[in-house]
Amino acid sequence: MRRNLASALVIARRILRQRVRDRSAIMFAVITPLGLALAFSVLIPNDFQTFHTRFVIVDHDGGPMASRLISDGFGALSRAGVAEVDAIATDAQARAELEAGDAGAMIVVPAGFSAAIAAGQPTAIQLLGGQFPSSFEVARAVVTRFASEADAAQLLIATATSSSGSANPAVVQAAVASLGQPAPIAEVEAQTPSRQAGRATFYAAAMAIMFVFFATQYGALAIHSDRQTGTLTRLLAAPVSAGSMLFGAALASLVLGAVAMTVLILGTTLLVHAAWGPPLLVAVLVLSGVVAATGISMVVATFARTPQQAGALNSIVALSLAALGGVFLPLSQAPSSIVTLSQITPHAWFLRGIDTLADPSATLADILPSVLVLLAMGVGLGAVGLVRARKAMAA
Amino acid sequence: MKVLSMVRTNLVRALRDRTALFFSVLLPLILILVLGLTYGSGASLRVGLVDADGGPLAADLAAAIQKSPGVAVDLRRYQTVDELRDASSRGIVEVALAIPAGYTAALEGGGSAALTFFTPPTQLALAARTIVDRAVADQTALVRATQFAVKTQGTGFSAALAGAQGLQARVPGVAVTVQPVNAASTGNGFSAGAQSQLVLFMFLTSLTGAVELVLTRQLGVSRRIFASPTGATTIIVGESLARIAFALAQGAFIVGASAVLFGVSWGDPVSLAAVVLVFSVVAGGAAMIIGALAANPSQAGALGPGLGMLLGLLGGAMVPLEVFPPAMQAVARLTPHSWAMDALAVASQPGNSVVDILPQLGVLALFAVVFFAIATVRFRRVLVGAA
Numbered sequence: 001m002r003r004n005l006a007s008a009l010v011i012a013r014r015i016l017r018q019r020v021r022d023r024s025a026i027m028f029a030v031i032t033p034l035g036l037a038l039a040f041s042v043l044i045p046n047d048f049q050t051f052h053t054r055f056v057i058v059d060h061d062g063g064p065m066a067s068r069l070i071s072d073g074f075g076a077l078s079r080a081g082v083a084e085v086d087a088i089a090t091d092a093q094a095r096a097e098l099e100a101g102d103a104g105a106m107i108v109v110p111a112g113f114s115a116a117i118a119a120g121q122p123t124a125i126q127l128l129g130g131q132f133p134s135s136f137e138v139a140r141a142v143v144t145r146f147a148s149e150a151d152a153a154q155l156l157i158a159t160a161t162s163s164s165g166s167a168n169p170a171v172v173q174a175a176v177a178s179l180g181q182p183a184p185i186a187e188v189e190a191q192t193p194s195r196q197a198g199r200a201t202f203y204a205a206a207m208a209i210m211f212v213f214f215a216t217q218y219g220a221l222a223i224h225s226d227r228q229t230g231t232l233t234r235l236l237a238a239p240v241s242a243g244s245m246l247f248g249a250a251l252a253s254l255v256l257g258a259v260a261m262t263v264l265i266l267g268t269t270l271l272v273h274a275a276w277g278p279p280l281l282v283a284v285l286v287l288s289g290v291v292a293a294t295g296i297s298m299v300v301a302t303f304a305r306t307p308q309q310a311g312a313l314n315s316i317v318a319l320s321l322a323a324l325g326g327v328f329l330p331l332s333q334a335p336s337s338i339v340t341l342s343q344i345t346p347h348a349w350f351l352r353g354i355d356t357l358a359d360p361s362a363t364l365a366d367i368l369p370s371v372l373v374l375l376a377m378g379v380g381l382g383a384v385g386l387v388r389a390r391k392a393m394a395a
Numbered sequence: 396m397k398v399l400s401m402v403r404t405n406l407v408r409a410l411r412d413r414t415a416l417f418f419s420v421l422l423p424l425i426l427i428l429v430l431g432l433t434y435g436s437g438a439s440l441r442v443g444l445v446d447a448d449g450g451p452l453a454a455d456l457a458a459a460i461q462k463s464p465g466v467a468v469d470l471r472r473y474q475t476v477d478e479l480r481d482a483s484s485r486g487i488v489e490v491a492l493a494i495p496a497g498y499t500a501a502l503e504g505g506g507s508a509a510l511t512f513f514t515p516p517t518q519l520a521l522a523a524r525t526i527v528d529r530a531v532a533d534q535t536a537l538v539r540a541t542q543f544a545v546k547t548q549g550t551g552f553s554a555a556l557a558g559a560q561g562l563q564a565r566v567p568g569v570a571v572t573v574q575p576v577n578a579a580s581t582g583n584g585f586s587a588g589a590q591s592q593l594v595l596f597m598f599l600t601s602l603t604g605a606v607e608l609v610l611t612r613q614l615g616v617s618r619r620i621f622a623s624p625t626g627a628t629t630i631i632v633g634e635s636l637a638r639i640a641f642a643l644a645q646g647a648f649i650v651g652a653s654a655v656l657f658g659v660s661w662g663d664p665v666s667l668a669a670v671v672l673v674f675s676v677v678a679g680g681a682a683m684i685i686g687a688l689a690a691n692p693s694q695a696g697a698l699g700p701g702l703g704m705l706l707g708l709l710g711g712a713m714v715p716l717e718v719f720p721p722a723m724q725a726v727a728r729l730t731p732h733s734w735a736m737d738a739l740a741v742a743s744q745p746g747n748s749v750v751d752i753l754p755q756l757g758v759l760a761l762f763a764v765v766f767f768a769i770a771t772v773r774f775r776r777v778l779v780g781a782a
C-alpha cells in the first residue's frame with residue numbers, strides 16, 4: 001500500500017516536471033485564459049450595472065399636465081440616475097440629436113395637451129426612437145404610464161357620470177377627491193442581495209473553468225504517451241501497479257488544474273480587479289471544479305488511442321461543455337430550456353457558485369449544491385475513467 | 396496545374412484531420428445556436444411571478460404584464476417567494492413580482508392590497524420595472540373606478556368591474572404614437588450571431604490552418620517541390636490559393652449551414668459572395684504571414700488561434716462593437732473583422748446592393764494586398780534561404 005502510494009507520487013512528480021518544462025502547457029492553461037479574461041473585461045464594459053441614457057423632450061404645450069409628465073415621469077428616471085432629460089426647443093433640433101445617437105428617444109408633447117386631458121378630449125404624445133431599443137422602451141414605458149394615469153382619471157369621471165347619465169357635480173367631485181386617496185394596489189419594494197458576479201469576475205471565472213481542462217488533461221496524456229513510447233510496458237513490468245500509475249496521473253492532473261486556477265485567480269484579481277469572493281469558499285469551489293475537470297479529462301482520454309487523439313477529444317469536450325455551460329454569455333440571459341440543459345456541464349455549476357459568492361453574506365451552505373454536484377461529477381466520471389483505463393492497460 | 400494539385404493536397408489533408416473538422420464545422424454551429432437562442436428572442440423582458448392569490452384579478456394582472464405593448468415579455472412563474480428571490484438576485488429575471496394571497500378578495504371587498512417587487516441593486520432593473528409598472532397602473536385605475544362605483548352605486552364588484560372595463564375601452568384618454576427612427580435590423584435572431592461567427596471562424600480557421608503551412612515547410616515538402624522544376628512564385632501562389640480556398644470553404648459552410656438549419660437570411664447574394672470572397676483572401680493572407688513567420692508548428696499552433704480570437708474580439712466578432720468604449724471602437728477599425736462585419740450588416744439590409752458595400756470591400760482588399768505583400772516577401776526569403 002505504502003509502496004503503491006510512493007510510486008504514485010513519483011509518477012505524479014514526473015508528469016508535473018515534464019509539464020513545467022513544456023512551455024505550451026503554460027501557454028494553454030494559463031497565458032491564453034488570462035489574456036482572454038483580460039481582453040473580455042477591458043472590452044466589455046459593465047453595461048448591465050450602469051444602464052444610462054438621455055431623453056430629449058419638446059414641450060409645445062407648456063401646461064400643467066405636460067410639466068407633470070416631465071417632472072414626475074421623466075424626473076423620476078433622472079433622479080434615479082438612469083437618464084438625463086433635456087428640454088429642446090424645436091422638433092428639428094431634437095430629431096438631429098436622436099439621429100446623431102446623442103439621445104435614446106425623443107418625446108413631443110403637442111400644443112393643447114393639458115386642455116384636452118382636462119376636457120376629456122383625445123390627445124396624443126409623440127414618441128420617436130433612435131438607435132437604442134432599450135432606451136426607447138424605457139421612454140415608452142414612462143409615457144404610457146403617464147397616459148394610463150390620465151386615463152385613470154378620465155375613467156373614474158366617466159364611471160361617476162355613467163350612473164347618473166349626466167355629470168353630477170357632486171359625484172364627479174367625490175370621484176376627483178378619491179383620486180387623491182392612496183391607490184388600492186400598493187407596490188412594496190424588497191431589496192435582494194445581488195448574486196451575480198461582475199463582468200470582470202464572470203469572464204475571469206468563465207475562462208478559468210474553460211481552460212482548466214487543458215491543464216487537467218496532462219495526467220491522462222502522459223499515460224497515453226508512455227504507451228506510445230513503450231515506457232508503459234516497462235513500468236508495468238517493474239513492481240509498479242496500474243492502479244498506482246493511474247492514481248499518480250490523476251494526482252498530477254489535480255495539481256496542474258489547481259495551480260493553473262490559482263495563477264488565474266491571482267492574475268485576474270491583480271490585473272482586472274476580479275472579485276472572486278471569500279478565499280476559503282473560493283478555494284472549496286475551485287477545488288471541486290478541478291476535481292470535476294480531472295474526472296472528465298480522465299474518462300474522455302480512455303476513448304482515444306494516441307496522445308494526439310486524447311488531446312483533441314479533450315478540447316472538443318471542453319469547448320462544447322463550455323459553450324453549453326454559459327462561458328461565453330451569462331446563463332441568466334438564456335432561455336429556460338438552455339438553462340436546464342446547461343446543468344449537465346460543470347461550467348454552469350461552477351459559475352453558479354461564483355455568482356453566489358458575489359453576495360457578501362453567502363456561506364458554505366449557499367455554494368454547497370455547486371460543490372456537491374462538481375465533486376460527484378469528478379468522482380463518478382473519474383472512477384469510470386480509472387476502471388476503463390485499467391482494463392485497457394491490462395489488455 | 397501544379398498550383399491546383401497543391402491546393403487539392405492541402406484541402407484533402409485538412410479534411411482528414413477530424414479534430415480540425417470539429418473546430419471548423421461543429422463549433423461554429425454550436426455557437427450560432429447558443430447565441431441565437433440567447434439573443435434570438437430579441438429584447439425580451441424576463442419577468443418572474445409568484446401568484447399566491449390565484450384569483451381572477453391576479454390572473455388579469457399576469458395577463459396584462461404578459462401582453463405589455465411593444466415588449467416581448469418572458470413571464471416565468473415560480474412556486475415560492477424564496478425561488479423568486481433567488482431568481483431575482485441571480486439576474487435570471489429582471490423584474491420579480493409577488494402577488495400575495497387574498498389579493499383578489501381584498502380588492503373585491505373594497506380594501507387594498509400590496510404587491511411585492513424584488514429588485515436587485517442594478518439600474519437596468521429599475522428601467523425594466525417601468526414596463527411592469529404600466530400593467531400595475533392599469534389595474535390600479537380599473538380597481539379604483541370599480542371600487543368607486545361599488546361604493547357610490549351599490550352594484551356588485553364583478554358587474555362594476557365589467558362596467559369599468561367597458562368604459563376603459565371608450566375613454567378617449569391620451570394616445571401614444573410611436574415612431575422608431577432607425578428601423579430595427581431585419582432577419583431572425585440567428586442572423587447577427589451568424590454574421591459574427593462567419594467572420595470569426597473564417598479568420599480563425601484560416602490562422603489555425605497556418606500550422607499546415609509550417610508543417611509543409613518543416614517536413615521538407617516545400618524544399619522538395621522547390622528542388623523540382625517549380626519556381627518559388629508557383630509554390631507561394633499554390634500555398635496561398637490553398638489558404639484562400641480553405642477560408643472560402645469555411646465561409647461557404649457557415650453561410651450554407653446557417654441558412655438551411657437556422658433560416659438565417661444573408662441578404663443580397665452578390666454582396667455576400669463578394670464579402671466572403673474578399674475576406675477569405677484577407678484570412679488567407681494572414682495565415683500565410685503566420686506560416687512564414689512561425690519557426691515551428693507548435694509556435695504557429697499557439698499564435699494562430701490566439702491571434703484569431705484576439706482580432707475577432709477586437710473587431711467586434713465576439714461581442715457587438717456598440718458595447719465598446721469609443722477609443723476601442725476606433726481600434727476595432729484597424730481589424731479586417733470590423734470592416735467585414737460592417738459590410739455584412741449593410742448587405743443584409745433590404746434594398747442594398749453590392750454598390751453600397753464598395754467602401755468596405757475596398758478596405759478589405761487593401762488588407763489582403765498588404766498581408767500578401769508581407770507574406771510573399773517573408774516566404775520567398777524562407778524558401779530561397781532554405782534551398
